[in-house]
Every structure is written in structure tokens, then in C-alpha cells.
Amino acid sequence: MPPSRRQPKVTGIPWDRVELAPVVLVRGKEDLLAERAMDSLAEQARARAREEGTGALELTRLEAATYESGRLSVLASPSLFSEPRHIEIHGLEALSDACATDVLAYLADPAPDVSLVLRHRAGVKGKKVLEAITAAGATLVQCEEIPDRDKGGFVAAEFKRARRRVDPQAVTALVDAVGSDLRELAAAAGQLISDTTGAVTPQIVDRYYGGRVEATGFKVADAAIAGDVAGALALVRHAMASGTDPVPLVAALALKLRTMGRVAASRGRDVGPEATKGLAPWQVDRAKRDLRGWTPEGLAAAITAVAAADAQVKGESRSPGYAVERAVLTVASSRAG
Template structure:
């Protein structure tokens, strides 16, 4: 069962608890609160802090009354890992909450710091329950709900087939449901699932790179996760990203759009030049140079410099997409200023 849509906290109690084992549902609940706060306070100031190892002074600073006025949103994640002194400070805050601050505490479930949650609930905090979705029936119900929210409908045999193909991870199931509705629309049947799964099985590092280079943030993260789930080596994905960015930069740096001429100068096959030309659209030279730097860092990260190669890849993908978007926005502003 998906977490319910989060409504704005009541005016007399700006406290909220998000609790449960399902990471996706917790993230959605926090996002819903954030959206509700922004709707009521467009210029709200936002802070998100991880409780594990958080200095008490840092928490006190964001909870203290603002000198500049305006509403604030403070999200403290992982409060099940909060040290005793930090938990005590959160408990103390509930006795006299700031009416111009919405405080959300996120707990991953279990008994640790359970008393903290009870105190928040006793103080009138709104609660978003995000329980573990553990049975096949619950996951199929989740899938059907995701497809319906995306504007489609899935047949029972298709839901079962998709669960078998994708596995139990809710993020992967959600991404698959959205993609199926986008690709096939209307009613999603078992044949659509079979065709979709065959396509996903063919995901490579180059598939990820293609989505990144055209600035498709959601698509690139989805393809990255599919590639990792299917065992594509981290180094191969990093190499594909580096190759794509370098080739786009080489094509964009030359003063010609003639595919044949570019192929001769760069000693590349025409098909690769044509693809690079398409991918280079929307990029500035400066942005491509920055992306090359990110790709170089990623190369070291996936070869042991980073604690988590999965995280390093996702971070690099998001950074490169953001660099492209910032470069395009800057170019647009310069063009408008030149008129």
C-alpha cells in the first residue's frame, strides 16, 4: 500500500512523523510534505539533516527562530540512529514548537528511538506510515496503483509477469510501471510486459550514456539502475559515459557540421559522428569540458576511490545532466540579452 498523500500540518502543530521500512514510501511522504509547505509558503527556507552523527549545535541552529522571518521546513532523516542527546533535543522542541517552522522526523522503523516517535505523536504530530510491502499480493496491488496513477491499467497476468521479471524493489517496480504506460498506454498486458522486459535486458553502459547526453534525468537514472541490476560492470558504464562526452566535445569543437568531413578528421565511423552530433545539441563547449572532468573523477571512483561505485555512478549521472541544463540556460540568457 502506498503512503497516503501528505497534507499540510495543522496550523497549531507543525510536527510530522514519517515512519516505516519502505524507503520509496518514506521519500514520497517527505516530498508530499515539502510540496504542501511550498504551496502555502512559496519562499520557505528548507533544511534536510541526517541524524546519524549530527552535532547538536547544527540541529539547534536550524530550529532556532529565524532572524529574517518567513517559514522554514526542517527534515531530520534517520532519527532511529540519533544519539541520545540529539533525540532529547528533538523531544524538547516538541514542548514549544515554532509556529513558523515545519519539522519532519523520518524513522526507518523498528524499536530504536521509538520513544521519540511516541513523544511526537503525543504532541499532535501528523503521521505518515510507510510499512514494509512484503507479500506478493501487496506488491501486485502497489503495481496496479502505480500503473493507474500513470494513467493506465494492467491485467492480472501482466502484473504477475512484471513482478517476476523486475523483482521486489519498489523503485524498480514503479519505474517499470511508468515506462510501460508511457510505451504502450491504455491497458498493459502480458505481451507488453514481455516486450518491455526484453528491451530492458539489453540495457548497456551506452544506453545509460545516451540518456545522460540528451539531458534525460529520470530516464538516465532509470537506465542506470536497470544496468546495475542486470550486472553491467561499473567500469563499463563509466567508460561509456566518458566516451560519449568526449566524442560529443570533439564533434562540437570543430567548425563544420558535415558528417563526412567530421568522420575523416576525427577518424570515426559516420554513424558514430551522426549520433554524437545529435547528442551534442543543447550542450555548450564549456559544459562539455566540465562533464569531461566529472567523467574523469568517475573513472577513479569506480576503480576503488569511492566507497560505493553505485553511488558514484548515480552522482556523476545527475551532475552531468545538471551541467548540461545549466549550460543551456546560460546560453539562452546570453541570446536574450543580445537581442
């Protein structure tokens, strides 16, 4: 009877629930999550070796681009003392022909007592190998980039994994203070977890990162949207004096105004809830609060001013600092009261 042509389906596993398997593919652009998944797999392999009393784990890391022909088969071959082996091949998106050939051969005849972890970041190179991994029934760990609207969820999950309570407002404050870089957010959450006790509140976040908040575009944007002309101008001058580039200052203004515009549009008959698709609930709630005191005309004027400033700070003006100040002044003055 001829073998079935149907390929086994790859099992999708969240990065923080990955379990050791003979072949694991870690795929996606979010390097921090991929590193965590691979570290977890290596630790699981060490733990299994200890539990089974099979000796110290032999762990090898290879780069797919500089891979030498025959290396995988040598590493996977039984050793004199039969130690378990854990092999990682990084950069599968840039694999050499030799690497492709050897991985395909290995998948056809996997070695016992060996766990093989393959890391593919992005792109279509190595498609044949990826298809073979799928056909072999390997475990897939998906580590795609986390969109900005979900960074708060990532931070909240960091505290949950550490069994620490965190106020939703504290999560928002931390994201506003640190920014969208996942490594920095993870490091900031880790610091708060290790250096504090009890529930993490906005006051605690402000104690650790308050100075950083004041030097970011989000603080400037908050003051401008609240109609605080003097405060917004003082903050923007302080931010630029502290070395903050004008571009992210304008970007923060644009982001908040866009969100406000989408939430305002969701109240209209012609657009409705579709306008807020993709926004987190806390973003919608915050935008609703920000919209108090704003008219459609004022919001349109503010958005137009920030769009002009965006072009100016990216090369159309000889004085980007002045362009930012003028945009901030226009935004703060556009609020009705």
C-alpha cells in the same frame, strides 16, 4: 484542574495521502515509500509558501546520528525575513543524545511557520522520543515493507495514480519479469507509463521485458510445472549462461510449488480455506491452473526434489548447476499429464 494524562492518538496516514502538518513522523522500512512521502511533504511546504507569498522555503536536512547540539532551535528560530522553514531529520533510529534532547525540547514548544519531518526506519532506539511524538499528536505516516504477495497491488496502484489502465495479467507479467524489488517495479511501471499509450497489456510488458522474463526463475518454473521437460531445461541452461545464480532459480520453483501445495491443501477437509490465507486472489487462481495435471504424489515428489536442490545450491553440492537441472527435470517429469 490537573492536565489529562491521556496521550493524543497518532493519526495513521497512507504514504500517498500525507498532508503537511507541524510535526510528521515517517516510520517503516520501505525506503521508497518513505522517500515519496517526504518528497510530497517538501513539495507541499513549497506550494504553501508560494500561495501565502511568504518567500522562498528554507529546507534543511539533518542526520540524527551526526546531529550537533542546538542545531534544531537555531533552524526553527524566526529569520529576518520570516521565511517558512521545513526541517527533515533522517535516521531517527540511530539518533544521538543531543538529537534526542533537542527534539524533545522542540516538541514541548513547536515553532510557528515550521514543519518538522522525522524519519524513523525501525528498531526501539529513541523510544522516549517516539512516545513524545505520539503525545504531541503528530501525524504518522506508516511505510512498512510490502510483502511479495502484495507487490502486484503496488504495481496496479502505480498505474491507477497515473490514470492508466493495466490488465491484471500485465501486472502479473511485470512482477514475474522484474522481481520483488520495489524500486525496480516502480521504475518499470514508470517506463511503461511514459513510453506507451492506452491500456498496458501482457503483450506490451513482453515487448519491453520479455527477454528479462526468459532469464528469470519464474519462466523456468512455469515451463517445469507445465511438464515441458525440454523447454524447462533449455530455459534453465540459458538463464545460467546469462549469469543467473542457481539460488533464485530454485527459489522460484520452491515458491510456485509451495503455493500450489497450499491451494491443493485448501481443498481438503482438515485444512480448508485457512491454507490460502495471505495469498492474493490472483495467486490462488494461478495455482489452480498450475495444478491441472498434477497428482498429490507428483506434487510431493516435486517439492521433495526442490528442497534437496535448495540445500545443494546453498553449499552442499560441488555442482549447483547440475543440482538445478536435476530438480527441473524431476519437477517437469512429475506432472501426470
